[in-house]
Amino acid sequence: MKLDTSGLESAAPLFGVTSELVDGFSSAPSFELPVTTDFDGFQKEAIQMVKPARGTTTLAFIFKEGVMVAADSRASMGGYISSQSVKKIIEINPYMLGTMAGGAADCQFWHRNLGIKCRLHELANKRRISVTGASKLLANILYSYRGMGLSVGTMIAGWDETGPGLYYVDSEGGRLKGTRFSVGSGSPYAYGVLDSGYRYDLSIEEAAELARRAIYHATFRDGASGGVASVYYVGPNGWKKLSGDDVGELHYKYYPVMPSTVEQEMVEVAGA
Amino acid sequence: MSIFEYNGSALIAMVGKNCFAIASDRRLGVQLQTIATDFQRIYKFHDRLFMGLSGLATDAQTLYQRLVFRHKLYQLREERDMKPETFASLVSALLYEKRFGPYFCQPVIAGLSDENKPFICTMDSIGAKELAKDFVVAGTASESLYGACEAVFKPDMEPEELFETVSQALLSSVDRDCLSGWGGHIYVVTPTEIKERILKGRMD
Numbered sequence: 001m002k003l004d005t006s007g008l009e010s011a012a013p014l015f016g017v018t019s020e021l022v023d024g025f026s027s028a029p030s031f032e033l034p035v036t037t038d039f040d041g042f043q044k045e046a047i048q049m050v051k052p053a054r055g056t057t058t059l060a061f062i063f064k065e066g067v068m069v070a071a072d073s074r075a076s077m078g079g080y081i082s083s084q085s086v087k088k089i090i091e092i093n094p095y096m097l098g099t100m101a102g103g104a105a106d107c108q109f110w111h112r113n114l115g116i117k118c119r120l121h122e123l124a125n126k127r128r129i130s131v132t133g134a135s136k137l138l139a140n141i142l143y144s145y146r147g148m149g150l151s152v153g154t155m156i157a158g159w160d161e162t163g164p165g166l167y168y169v170d171s172e173g174g175r176l177k178g179t180r181f182s183v184g185s186g187s188p189y190a191y192g193v194l195d196s197g198y199r200y201d202l203s204i205e206e207a208a209e210l211a212r213r214a215i216y217h218a219t220f221r222d223g224a225s226g227g228v229a230s231v232y233y234v235g236p237n238g239w240k241k242l243s244g245d246d247v248g249e250l251h252y253k254y255y256p257v258m259p260s261t262v263e264q265e266m267v268e269v270a271g272a
Numbered sequence: 273m274s275i276f277e278y279n280g281s282a283l284i285a286m287v288g289k290n291c292f293a294i295a296s297d298r299r300l301g302v303q304l305q306t307i308a309t310d311f312q313r314i315y316k317f318h319d320r321l322f323m324g325l326s327g328l329a330t331d332a333q334t335l336y337q338r339l340v341f342r343h344k345l346y347q348l349r350e351e352r353d354m355k356p357e358t359f360a361s362l363v364s365a366l367l368y369e370k371r372f373g374p375y376f377c378q379p380v381i382a383g384l385s386d387e388n389k390p391f392i393c394t395m396d397s398i399g400a401k402e403l404a405k406d407f408v409v410a411g412t413a414s415e416s417l418y419g420a421c422e423a424v425f426k427p428d429m430e431p432e433e434l435f436e437t438v439s440q441a442l443l444s445s446v447d448r449d450c451l452s453g454w455g456g457h458i459y460v461v462t463p464t465e466i467k468e469r470i471l472k473g474r475m476d
Contacts, residue, residue, distance in 0.1 A: 055304070055450070074450075074476070079277055079412055081448045185304055219476040223280070223304040223450035226476030248474035257472065 055224025057186030058088055058099040059214055060155045060166055062179045064201045066235040067157040067164045069097050070211035072219050073227035084227035093118055095238040096158035101183040102151035114138045131158040131165030135175060143173035153183040159234050186218030186225035193217045208242045219247045275376050280451030281326035282411040284442055285382040285392040288434035292390040294322050294382040295442050295458035300329055309454040317343050318353040321383040322459060326411040328376035335375050356383030356391040360401060367399035374398050378410040388463040413449035420445045435460045443473050
């Protein structure tokens with residue numbers, strides 16, 4: 001399997017590589033058919049080998065002031081919690097963030113690779129890469145590894161010349177532009193809170209509180225999400241981490257324990 | 273995930289000085305989704321006999337209802353409460369009756385037998401009794417629970433110290449398990465009183 005070295009190749013096409021069969025067009029990449037009889041099912045085996053669980057909750061949304069990005073911090077292996085302090089918001093460069101959902105190694109490696117490609121673009125073109133461009137670079141790389149078992153469900157959030165940008169990119173090769181996304185096993189719960197509280201003209205504090213609450217509610221209901229709810233804000237001057245609250249404490253802040261009235265008196269049991 | 277991990281559960285029973293403590297988590301879930309945070313897993317059969325049931329919640333509830341029926345009949349016939357050892361044998365027999373289509377539960381039985389001696393035991397889903405002198409655990413977090421109990425157990429603890437120990441062991445173990453937790457429920461039973469407490473835990 002060839003590693004993806006497209007970042008090292010020059011942009012100019014090679015001389016003399018023309019195909020007699022295709023007039024006027026540069027030779028299109030041909031489709032290699034897989035050597036199998038089961039076209040629909042053979043990819044499943046590769047994916048099951050790595051068993052992506054995507055136990056996490058991440059969300060991001062665009063509002064008037066910029067982009068708000070939030071995530072939990074739990075890593076789980078089946079039922080076991082392997083860590084409560086994983087950094088799921090990855091800093092690609094000072095004005096772009098990526099979120100991690102799926103395989104941790106896959107997300108960390110490919111986000112770092114994307115950061116390298118973005119820097120190379122800056123050096124080659126003397127200007128920052130747009131969020132559109134960065135997400136396209138990542139999506140193309142992931143598409144070329146489609147079916148090999150990578151598990152990446154990420155959101156690329158940033159601020160470029162056109163303003164705030166947010167894209168969802170996954171290892172199936174999907175890339176979607178949007179204003180509100182949530183990814184992971186806890187995303188249905190986060191969507192519920194996010195969708196009901198969202199307004200375009202939120203202030204930064206209100207948006208941060210909405211993001212924090214959405215993550216908190218997802219950690220409450222979803223077994224595979226928990227730990228610390230981190231909230232980042234991406235504005236015209238780049239990203240800034242706003243808060244990292246332990247969700248155990250957030251629960252008692254949002255739902256403080258009231259001393260309840262005694263329903264049953266303690267009964268004295270007669271000694272034997 | 274296996275059928276035993278469908279609902280998620282955590283149970284401990286530990287022996288102290290003329291007393292015992294039995295504790296459980298409070299989560300009821302459907303795989304990763306949490307449905308309730310006040311689910312009762314520990315049942316009182318009489319003032320000196322408690323049983324906790326881990327595993328599939330529907331089987332736990334059915335098994336409890338069948339055992340309550342048998343115990344009440346016993347009380348009517350014998351005109352006295354069942355001893356914990358006898359009850360354990362009853363549960364074991366009831367579970368083995370379903371040897372080839374078992375209840376997907378693991379019971380934890382704790383009680384005070386003759387001369388106020390604390391009695392604890394656990395069973396697998398087909399009724400193999402395991403009598404222990406110090407502590408027994410069950411549930412999805414059982415491996416963490418074994419480690420935590422082993423680390424903090426001391427023989428002959430007084431009720432208050434026993435309560436602290438069991439709470440610590442339970443909460444720290446369920447914090448490493450996605451499928452159990454969301455609070456704790458603990459009974460500390462001595463010959464003269466039963467203290468029931470709800471534990472404040474991490475709700476994630």
